[in-house]
Amino acid sequence: MSSHREAPEISKDPTADNTDVYAFVDPADPTKVNLIANFNPFEIPYGGPNFSEFADDVVYTINISNTGNGLPDISYQFKFKTVIRNPATFLYNTGPITSITSTAWNRPQTFSVTKVVRAANGSLTSTVLGSNLLVPPCNVGARSTPNYAATYETAAVQALGTGRKVFAGQRSDPFFVDLGSIFDLAGLRALNQAHLIKLPVVAAMNGLQGMNVHTIALQVPKTELTVGGTNPTSPTASSSVIGVWSSTFRSRGRLFDSSTGTYKAFGDAVQVSRLGNPLFNEVINPMAVKDKWNSLPPSADSQYAQYVNTSELAGLLPVLYPGAFPNLDAFNKSNPAKPRTDLNAILLTGIPASVLGGAFTTYQNGTPADMLRLNMAVPPTPFASANKLGVLYGDVAGFPNGRRPLDDVTTIELRAVAGLTIPLTYPTYQVDTIVKPPSDAVRDGTSNTNAPLPTKFPYVATPASGYATKPPVPATG
């Protein structure tokens, strides 16, 4: 779930594949916002000798729409450059890599960050914020990358002018989900006996356990992201809300050059992957439209609203769990049909303050656009007291008001799709017992079983080590 291998075409192009996007007000410095995008799903830590890396022929972007129109008013664009120091060896490193600048690393990467701002008249201003920035090596193991965290992590967090910092490199995947069960006909292991095809009830398993990703994390002042550089102070003002998404671009043409054995890029950069809210392209869009969706900006999402208003997963739940969702089943069969305006607000337009009891809003201007919307005027919740179920359970600094790495977005979205949020827009709807407290039985059931999340930037944990990580144990059942 989220966006690992979520569409047929991008699943064949992992280095350009967005896996997750996070946006949250910094708990340590509430004047700043953290924007984090992960790529390259399912990195096996011991995947040598050619360990995972960013692609030189991909432009990675983190985009902001502060006007709410689903177009990038601000785009941070990241380009990487890889060199081979010693062409005469197959080794990733020719000895212990004792620092981020060690020449023992045979395939170092550097990157640049460019900020592009679109003015109201459509003109673009491009500013290079940093270049020759350093990427740390992959966590190969104790011999090659000794004392990984201490050796590289401070050096890898780099300043980008005044008030900004950036990190780009390998991290543990902070996302957690029972992939093995959820994609086996929407199975939730705790509800195995309620499923149409019954299996023994067992504990959930985090399918991302032991897996790494490549992270780009950027911390910027809030005032850099608002229209006119104003400081967002009103939780009920749309001007405090930003829409965030990540996208990747490749040259339109790619030909294999037999003279070098490598691919060469030709033509303009075109978008090949996109991610705002977790889930959207994964289980909202049908398979046949996913690739096209990945090539479009959020402003084009009105054509996909039909898949939100009539959620396929919401229709499947009463079928796959007979008798468990009677009220959802009846809602689905309403005549005339009732669109899922609750999901529409959460995923496409942002949620008006009136629906949230007047406390805050994530609504911008009503343009249907899949963006992770963050109201920057809502104070952050200290991570120690945060509720990983976010806004629906009283923690208004969590998903779907932005997203923190700790948020259990799978459970939140499962419950929303299963009807928990229908009363937001259909107040007389009675949520099925299995979905609401005290049952709360609809749950993914996993938690982060990778390295614990750090409480400081870049907020994504040290990558799993190639040497120390145990391979999964195969089973054929």
Added chain:
Amino acid sequence: MNSSNRRTFIKAAGAGAAAVGAVALVPSATGSLAEGKAVTAAVPSAVLPAAAKGAMVAYIHDVSTGEVSVMVEGHEVTVTDHQLVAKIAHALHSSNKA
């Protein structure tokens, strides 16, 4: 935003040497291309432009339109030249491999 406008956005970043505050301009020679319109091909000449070197790809999405997208790394133009398309198509279909 249409796809060509998004390309412009990325192009603006590609012109990243622009100083802080400078407007990221798209060269006028490619402006019409950024709008996704094909331009008429220049008069053919056996003499290559001075800047032309190395690899170049010509992509014909639909031979009936006569449009040829000519691409180098990071840049492309689309020209309309029915004769060129016909010449290329004949080359393919008259070869032994066609």
